Amino acid sequence: MKKILSVCLILMLSIGLLAGCGGDETTNNNEGQAGGTENNAAAIKIGGTGPLTGGAAIYGLAAKQGAEIAVEEINALGGLQFELKYEDDANDAEKAANAYNVVKDWGMQISLGSVTSTPGTATASKNYEDRIFALTPSASSTSVTEGKDNVFQMCFTDPGQGAKSAQYIYEQNLGEKIAIIYKNDEVYSSGIYETFIAEAEKLGLNVVSTTTFTTDSQTDFSVQLGEAKNAGADLVFLPMYYEPASLILTQADSMGYAPKFFGVDGMDGILTLKGFDASLAEGVILLTSFSADAQDDMTVNFVTKYQDKYGETPNQFAAGAYDSIYALYNACTNAGVTADMTAEQINDLMIEQFTTMSFDGLTGTQITWSSDGTVSKDPKGMVIQDGVYVGM
């Protein structure tokens, strides 16, 4: 009996130790409270949820880290202070609702919504019910903003990306025969597909093959690639996140099929994926609003800080979150928001600001929002050369 008791005690102690270590290493990273906010009472509390663990963690972590850098910069300026807290939603609607409630209990005054679309839909309706203003950096589905006057997006909507991709392919004359592979159980992927195909028909693009996959079947793409190859497609459109895309690139390479690949913003992150041979991504074209190798002061400043702090190159999720914080900062300054206002008061001021203001950030200049919450900005075409994005 004593033995069991001691084993239990040892276990408890080691849990405590582990947790302690975690805290030490990652106070700034994991607790989600960016530095420089000793005076919590005077800071506006910004909360967000994102997949910090699981398959989509790269997006959640990037968004969180990007937002942290922006918050640090803003707090260093003096004046208006921000405090940031991110909670894990594991890319699941049920957990997202819980994570949202955690940050709400913490006293969130402005929300950063969710990072990905399915949780984003769940949290956006809560934002609407609770009257807490939300600006999501990257939840791009239309169902996130639909019917909610206080939820805004920093990224393109999925339909917007689909139409813009088709136009881009048409204008740049990138492919004669186009194949599409998309994930039909994901709001993001099928949303882009639907508008892409509609726009492609309008423009007279020749789509020769359309194949689908789901979460359960995203390990083998030989059928889809085989069909595209047999149809003689010279451009494959991949409206999906980078993980399945990396497998498609690998499998296409192993079957000796080398068309042009065209991705959307979810493709971003493929170069830093562990276990993926980045040389396979050479020549991949993607439509995204941020490029880490741009030479303007703002981008250089952000990329340097991000690399110093987290040791990796920021992707456009990080840039989107960084921009979101600055957009909120501008709106707060213009509207004279102070930390002692309630979430509902801030909400009304923010709606007014966001429908009238124009914003210059990393992901575009002269960015404006319409009253339905969608953003208007121009995407940039990027091509991967020697392991970095180069503007087309």
Add this chain to the structure above:
Amino acid sequence: MKQAKMNRTTRSNLITYLMVIAFFVIFQILIATGNVSSLLKGQLVPICAYVVMAISLNLVVGVSGELSLGHAGFMSAGAFSGIVAAGYLQTMMESETLVLLIAMIIGGIVAAAAGVIVGVPILRLSGDYLAIVTLAFGQIIKSIVENLYVGYDANGLQFSMVKNTLELGEGGKMLITGPMGANGMATISTFTMGFVLIMVCLFVIFNLVNSKSGRAIMALRDNKIAAQSVGISSSKYKLLAFVVSAAMAGMAGVLFALNFTTVVASKFDFNTSILILVFVVLGGLGNMRGSIIAAALLTVLPELLRSFADYRMLVYAIFLILMMLATNNPKLKGFLQSISAKIKGAVGKGGEANG
């Protein structure tokens, strides 16, 4: 002797009812006085749904003694038929409670029908084979829903399993869009309805277990050959337990789905089935009160562990292992019993001294 035994089960059932009622009343008071965090408040309905899932699975696994690994499939069948029913009924009815009630009944009927279709052939199997087939059933339901498109317009409900889109008329609305699941539902589930559902399910299960049919089911579990030799029909009684359990899971599914604005078919996958089986196993096979406590605790636990950040799921796993050891270790059980005996003794002495 028989009288004493009956009393013991009645008392035990009564404690379970009272526990659920106390839980409900305490939370209602806490909500009314504003002492509940929004996190816990948001979790109340999912807790109710998981509790019903756990006690209904316990009927199959604990009472009937059949290992089912596809319980989330019934939840899914109920959830999506309930979503369709609720979405359509809301165009005609005002009362949310009534809509939810009808949606739950429809969800229960659909899940029960699925239970009959699956149960008739597979309950001839036992042990590992039954587990494998129920596992496959969960996947089949998921695949069906992922290819199902349902919408409604002025002409009524429209279904399709072939086309990706439905040609809906003016004012039409999609209810289920294949793999993307259901979007934009009104969240009409309430804690009160969840509580009522738990009570109804407990009532049904306790009465079933204590009835002639229940004793037949347990006799079949304990010794199939002996039970059949006295004329108990194996397939009839096993099917009874299986279908009742499926219907309850379907109703829990409706309750769960209508608590969120979006639900996808992949939510009700193998992992969810296993999660519910974990509730049942840790709560104790055949022990309804244990299932309820385990389901409630293990639903809240991952959220309470948020302060561990990245190590959250690791700590959760350690908790599961500790719980498993604690509930199954004879030495620890003896230790706990001796403590409770001491406490009882102390209280008894105190009482005597006072008296």
